[in-house]
Amino acid sequence: MRQTAGTLNRIWLTILGILALAAGVALLLQSSGQMHVLANTAPSGDRVVTGDLHAVFAASWVVVIMLVVGVIMGVLGLLWVIAQIPRKNTAGAYRLHDDGGEGFTVCEPSVLATAVENQVNTLPGVVTSSALLRGTAKAADLTLKVTVNDRTDVQDLIRRFETSTLPDLSSALEAPLQRSRVQIDISGRTQSTGTVVHSTGTVVQ
Amino acid sequence: MNPQGAHKLPFDRPGGRDVGGSDGSGGDVEMGSRGHTVVADKVIEKIAGQVAGDASSAGGSSGGFFGIGAHADLSARPKASVELTGNIATLSVEVGMLYPVPLRQATEALRQRIRAKVTELTGVEVRQVDIKVSWLTTGAETNGRRRLL
Numbered sequence: 001m002r003q004t005a006g007t008l009n010r011i012w013l014t015i016l017g018i019l020a021l022a023a024g025v026a027l028l029l030q031s032s033g034q035m036h037v038l039a040n041t042a043p044s045g046d047r048v049v050t051g052d053l054h055a056v057f058a059a060s061w062v063v064v065i066m067l068v069v070g071v072i073m074g075v076l077g078l079l080w081v082i083a084q085i086p087r088k089n090t091a092g093a094y095r096l097h098d099d100g101g102e103g104f105t106v107c108e109p110s111v112l113a114t115a116v117e118n119q120v121n122t123l124p125g126v127v128t129s130s131a132l133l134r135g136t137a138k139a140a141d142l143t144l145k146v147t148v149n150d151r152t153d154v155q156d157l158i159r160r161f162e163t164s165t166l167p168d169l170s171s172a173l174e175a176p177l178q179r180s181r182v183q184i185d186i187s188g189r190t191q192s193t194g195t196v197v198h199s200t201g202t203v204v205q
Numbered sequence: 206m207n208p209q210g211a212h213k214l215p216f217d218r219p220g221g222r223d224v225g226g227s228d229g230s231g232g233d234v235e236m237g238s239r240g241h242t243v244v245a246d247k248v249i250e251k252i253a254g255q256v257a258g259d260a261s262s263a264g265g266s267s268g269g270f271f272g273i274g275a276h277a278d279l280s281a282r283p284k285a286s287v288e289l290t291g292n293i294a295t296l297s298v299e300v301g302m303l304y305p306v307p308l309r310q311a312t313e314a315l316r317q318r319i320r321a322k323v324t325e326l327t328g329v330e331v332r333q334v335d336i337k338v339s340w341l342t343t344g345a346e347t348n349g350r351r352r353l354l
Contacts, residue, residue, distance in 0.1 A: 096309050096338075102320075103296075105312040107338035115304040115341035122343070168305035172341070 001132050001143055001183075002086035012080060094137035094173070109133035109140075116169055120144065123160050125152025127189050139178035142169060147185045154184060246287050249327055253285040253296050253334075256322040262311050263300040266340070277301045277340045289329070296323070297335040304341035312336045 029035040036043045056062065094112070096105040113131040120129040127147045135141035144165075148157060161182060170177050257263050258281065265283040269275030283300040296319060302311060320331040 096312060098309075101333075103316055103333040103335045105309070105316075105336045105338070107308060111338060111341055115343060119304065119343050172305040172308050174307045174309050 001088065001130065001145055003089050004086050005080075005083040008080070008083055088132060089134055090132060091134050091136065091140070094140075096137055096173075107137075112140075112169065112172065115172075116142070116144065116165060119168065120146060120161075120165055123157060123165075125149055125157060127187050135178050137173055138175045140169070140173055140175070141178050142166070142180040143183075144181065145183045145185070147187045147189075149190055150186050150188060152186075157184070158182070244327055244329070246289060249287045249289070249294060249296075249323065249329060250285045251282075252326055253287065253298060253319055253323050254282040256319050257285065257298050257300055257315060258282040260315050260318060262303050262306055263315055264342075265299075265301065277342050279303070279342065279344075292328075292330055294323070294329045294331050295333045295335070296331055297337070299337045299339045301340040301342060302338055304343050308338060312338065 026035065029038065030041070030044055033044050035041050042048050091109045093106045093108050096107055097103065110133075113133050116131040117129045120126055120131070125148045127149055129147065130145045132143045133140055134143070144161070146157070148154065166177060166180055254265070258265060263283060264277065264279030265281035266275040267278040267281040279301065283298055285296060285298045287297075288295045298315075298319065300312075300315065302308065316334040316336060319334050323329065323331050
């Protein structure tokens with residue numbers, strides 16, 4: 001149900017991997033003496049820095065630059081760590097009006113999610129369910145977690161999702177779903193909502 | 206000056222014109238002598254709520270204590286609020302609906318209905334109707350127990 005920073009991780013690891021690979025190749029070329037031939041750099045045996053490094057780092061602007069670069073790298077690292085916290089990333093309120101000139105129509109995604117849960121909970125064998133909507137009203141993204149008991153016909157349940165649950169949500173939003181995911185867990189508990197049957201008795205008024 | 210939260214309606218005779226002539230001054234004098242009709246905001250809100258509740262697909266919440274523990278009830282009157290600017294009203298209605306009705310179509314029909322009825326019953330021009338869908342019911346929700354009749 002929660003989303004992690006998979007894409008962000010892949011992007012940053014790719015960038016860092018390319019940088020590490022380039023540095024490694026440069027070091028290999030330098031140590032083997034090939035860098036001197038290819039890029040006309042100093043030979044591997046020569047000292048590159050001959051003077052006193054303390055004089056270079058004594059200038060105040062060098063210290064400031066180093067400090068700023070260090071802080072930026074630290075903040076980026078911290079943001080990357082914070083981005084690892086799994087998030088629900090729920091959608092904002094769905095706007096169901098066209099131009100809004102005659103008024104706005106809004107519906108919270110949690111309202112629709114609750115309706116989906118209530119509908120799913122009446123399906124045979126479903127113990128409990130949890131729905132989460134992301135995306136927009138015109139391209140909603142449904143994630144459904146369903147816990148069923150161990151005697152449930154899972155294939156039949158999936159067929160019911162495909163024939164009633166998902167089309168009903170799409171019908172309510174009047175737009176096709178962009179994506180839908182269903183996670184099914186098995187539980188030893190029994191269904192608590194009972195079985196819905198049509199009454200044939202006399203209604204007393 | 207109208208009391209706060211109230212709206213003074215212009216007095217029209219059945220033909221749609223002011224009583225006492227159409228030049229303004231004579232009509233105003235006669236209108237003043239016959240009194241004013243003041244419609245409170247609450248009245249417009251209740252009319253809007255009732256009109257919304259009369260629609261078969263919309264309902265409100267009932268029960269609970271200070272709003273805590275209230276449950277969805279299609280037969281209850283939805284909550285409505287009004288912002289009046291002169292003779293122009295902007296309404297906000299909080300409704301519940303049956304699931305899975307097409308929400309855009311159902312709310313648009315409800316908006317037109319509220320606008321027409323409130324204008325007809327109060328004489329206030331309803332310019333905008335904001336609708337918030339606060340709950341959806343499948344109509345077959347059960348807690349697994351039999352209901353006492």
